[in-house]
Amino acid sequence: MKSEVWIFIGLAIFFAPVAVVYWLMSGDPTGTTALALTFCLVTMIGGYVFLLQRNLPKRPEDRKDGEIADGAGELGFFPPQSIAPLFCAGAGAVVVLAPVFGWWLLIIGFGFGVAALGSWIFQYYVGDHAH
16 A cells, blocks of 8 residues: 555645645635645545555555565455446435425435335345345
């Protein structure tokens, strides 16, 4: 994770002077606050990744003696294809359109959303991928 730490350190080094220069040149409090909070966010994530890298074993790309073959093998778990995210997005669209067309759509959207979210959560308990 050494490369990730350096990326976030570089971003923090970039956003700190940019926020100061922006404040001095424009005097805009909104943009200055956004840039200062961006600096804080990047510093927070970089600090977390820095602390995390000390507790995890080194990845092959972080070791001096690391070989390409060391990174072979299973990369992780990838879920099978699912239609549930599409239904959740549809339910969200219905909820967002409720103020436009009528508040009664909110009830339909939430009902549809609960069913879609339940389908997404429990997709590994039914069908071909049941545990």
